[in-house]
Amino acid sequence: MSCVRTNSQEETVQLGARLGRLLRPGDFVALVGELGAGKTQFAKGIALGLEVDPETPVTSPTYTILNIYEGRIPLYHFDLYRLEGAQDVEALGFEEYFSGDGACVVEWAERLEDELPADLLTVTLNHAGVDERSVCFEAAGPRARSLADALLAQRPA
Amino acid sequence: MLLLALESSCDETAAAVVKDGRNVLSSIVASQISIHAEYGGVVPEIASRQHLEAVSLVVEQALREAGVGIADIEGVAVTQGPGLAGALLVGISAAKGLSLGRGLPLVGVNHIEGHLLAVFLERPVEFPFIALAVSGGHSHLYRVDGIGRYQTLGQTVDDAAGEAFDKVAKLIGLPYPGGVAIDRLAAGGDPQAIKFPRPLLHDGTFNFSFSGLKTAVLTHVGKHPEAKEQGINDLAASFQAAVCEVLTKKTAAAVAATGIKRLVVAGGVACNSGLRRSMAEFAQASGVELSIPSPNLCADNAAMIAVPGDFYLGAGYQSGFDLDALPVWPLDKLSARFPGGM
Numbered sequence: 372m373s374c375v376r377t378n379s380q381e382e383t384v385q386l387g388a389r390l391g392r393l394l395r396p397g398d399f400v401a402l403v404g405e406l407g408a409g410k411t412q413f414a415k416g417i418a419l420g421l422e423v424d425p426e427t428p429v430t431s432p433t434y435t436i437l438n439i440y441e442g443r444i445p446l447y448h449f450d451l452y453r454l455e456g457a458q459d460v461e462a463l464g465f466e467e468y469f470s471g472d473g474a475c476v477v478e479w480a481e482r483l484e485d486e487l488p489a490d491l492l493t494v495t496l497n498h499a500g501v502d503e504r505s506v507c508f509e510a511a512g513p514r515a516r517s518l519a520d521a522l523l524a525q526r527p528a
Numbered sequence: 529m530l531l532l533a534l535e536s537s538c539d540e541t542a543a544a545v546v547k548d549g550r551n552v553l554s555s556i557v558a559s560q561i562s563i564h565a566e567y568g569g570v571v572p573e574i575a576s577r578q579h580l581e582a583v584s585l586v587v588e589q590a591l592r593e594a595g596v597g598i599a600d601i602e603g604v605a606v607t608q609g610p611g612l613a614g615a616l617l618v619g620i621s622a623a624k625g626l627s628l629g630r631g632l633p634l635v636g637v638n639h640i641e642g643h644l645l646a647v648f649l650e651r652p653v654e655f656p657f658i659a660l661a662v663s664g665g666h667s668h669l670y671r672v673d674g675i676g677r678y679q680t681l682g683q684t685v686d687d688a689a690g691e692a693f694d695k696v697a698k699l700i701g702l703p704y705p706g707g708v709a710i711d712r713l714a715a716g717g718d719p720q721a722i723k724f725p726r727p728l729l730h731d732g733t734f735n736f737s738f739s740g741l742k743t744a745v746l747t748h749v750g751k752h753p754e755a756k757e758q759g760i761n762d763l764a765a766s767f768q769a770a771v772c773e774v775l776t777k778k779t780a781a782a783v784a785a786t787g788i789k790r791l792v793v794a795g796g797v798a799c800n801s802g803l804r805r806s807m808a809e810f811a812q813a814s815g816v817e818l819s820i821p822s823p824n825l826c827a828d829n830a831a832m833i834a835v836p837g838d839f840y841l842g843a844g845y846q847s848g849f850d851l852d853a854l855p856v857w858p859l860d861k862l863s864a865r866f867p868g869g870m
Contacts, residue, residue, distance in 0.1 A: 406695055406698070406699065406742065406746055407739075407742055407743040407746045411686050411687070411739060428683060428684065428685045428686070428735075430684055430685070430686055430687065430688065431686060431687045431688070431691055431739070433664075433687075433691050433694070433695070434538075434663075434664030434665040434688060434690065434691045434694070435538065435610075435611075435612075435664075435665040436538070436612055437612055437855070439855055439856050441856075462614065463612055463613075463614035463615065464613065464614040465614070
C-alpha cells in the first residue's frame with residue numbers, strides 16, 4: 372500500500388483526475404472512506420480525468436446507487452451501501468457493468484462479496500486535518516498494480 | 529382517459545389507476561402494503577429491490593382498489609428513467625406486457641417530471657411556475673413552462689438534500705434512512721443553537737451544495753460526543769434550519785430572477801415540516817402562490833406518472849415497443865419529444 376497526502380480539496384480532486392486519465396474499460400476502483408472523507412470529491416476528479424464535461428455535477432450516488440457519466444469512456448459511479456448483499460447486485464444486473472465498456476468506481480464494494488472482481492485498486496481516503504487527506508492505494512491484481520505504479524510515478528515530488 | 533401507471537425507478541414498486549391525469553382512483557406502493565394483508569406472506573423487501581415479485585401484486589391491488597378491471601384501462605404509463613436500469617426494466621417490461629396483451633397505448637415518463645406534476649392530482653397550477661424537486665437523489669430547481677417543457681435553473685453539486693438528511697441521521701446514530709427522524713427530533717430543538725454553514729448561499733447561482741454542511745455536522749459531533757437528548761435535538765433543529773434556509777433562499781432567488789410568482793415544491797423532502805414551514809413563510813411574505821403536494825404524493829408513487837402520461841397519450845405521443853430504460857435522463861432533454869413545441 373502506498374499513501375500520498377493532499378493538502379486541499381482541490382488537490383484531492385486533482386489526484387482523482389490523474390487516476391481518471393489512466394483508467395480503461397473494465398477497470399475497477401473501490402473507494403473507501405468515512406462520511407466527509409472526500410469520496411465524492413475524488414470521484415469528481417476521476418470524472419474530470421475521464422473527460423466528463425466539467426459542467427456536469429458529479430454527485431453522491433448514495434441514494435441513487437449508480438450514477439453514470441459519459442466521458443472518453445463511461446464512468447459508472449456506484450455506492451452499494453443501501454444494498455443487502457450479492458443477491459441485490461445480481462437482481463439489479465450490476466455485474467455487466469464490471470467488465471463492460473466503462474470504468475467502475477465503487478463505494479461500499481464489500482457488498483459485492485463473491486462478485487468482487489479479483490483485479491481491483493482500492494483507494495482509501497482518511498482525514499489528516501480539516502482539508503488535508505491521506506489517500507492510500509492498494510492494488511490487487513496486475514492491472515491495478517500497473518495503475519497504482521503509473522499514478523504514483525507521475526506524482527510530482 | 530383511464531390510465532394504469534407503473535413506477536419502479538429505485539426503491540419503490542408502485543401502480544396507480546388515474547382518470548384523465550387528475551383523479552386518483554387508486555395508488556399502491558409496495559412498501560406500504562400491509563404485510564398482514566391478503567397475500568399471506570411477507571411482501572418482498574423493497575430494500576432488496578425485488579420489484580419483479582412486487583409488480584404484479586401492486587397492479588392487481590391498484591385495479592381492485594380502483595374498482596375497475598384491466599378491460600376498463602385505456603392506456604399504460606410507465607417510468608422510463610432516470611433510475612436504475614435493472615429496476616426500471618421491471619416496470620417497463622410489465623407495462624409492455626399489459627400494453628401488448630390488451631392492445632393499449634403505452635408511454636414512457638420521466639420520474640422527475642412526475643414529481644413536478646404530482647400537484648395536479650390535487651389542484652391546478654398555472655404555467656409557468658418554478659419547481660423545486662428535493663428528494664434523496666435530487667435537489668433541482670426548474671422553470672416549468674408546460675408539460676414537457678422544463679429548464680434546469682440549478683442543482684446540487686454534491687449531495688442531494690434528502691441524502692444530507694439521511695447522512696446526518698446516521699451520524700447521530702439513527703438507522704438509514706433517517707430523514708424523517710431528524711424532522712421529529714428537530715421539533716424539540718433550538719434551530720439557532722448551533723451556527724452551521726449555509727453553503728453557496730451567496731454564490732449568485734441557483735446551485736446547492738450540502739456536502740460541507742454534512743462535514744460541519746460531523747465536526748460538531750466529534751467535538752461534542754457526549755451530547756444528550758437536548759443537544760441532539762438542537763443539532764437536528766440547527767441542521768434542518770440550515771438546509772431549509774438554503775433551499776428556500778435559492779428558490780426565492782429563482783422566483784425573483786424569473787419574476788414567476790408560482791412555486792411548486794415536490795419530492796420526498798417536501799414532506800419535511802421545516803421545509804414546508806419555511807417555504808410557506810417565504811410565499812406569504814412575497815405574494816407567491818405555493819403548492820406542495822400531500823406527503824403521499826411527494827414520496828415516490830405511480831399516480832404522479834399518470835399526469836404527464838395522460839397528457840402525452842392525449843397529445844398523440846406514444847412510445848413504441850422498443851421503449852428502453854433511460855438511467856440518465858435530464859429533464860431538459862424532454863422537449864426533444866415534441867420538436868415543434870407544444
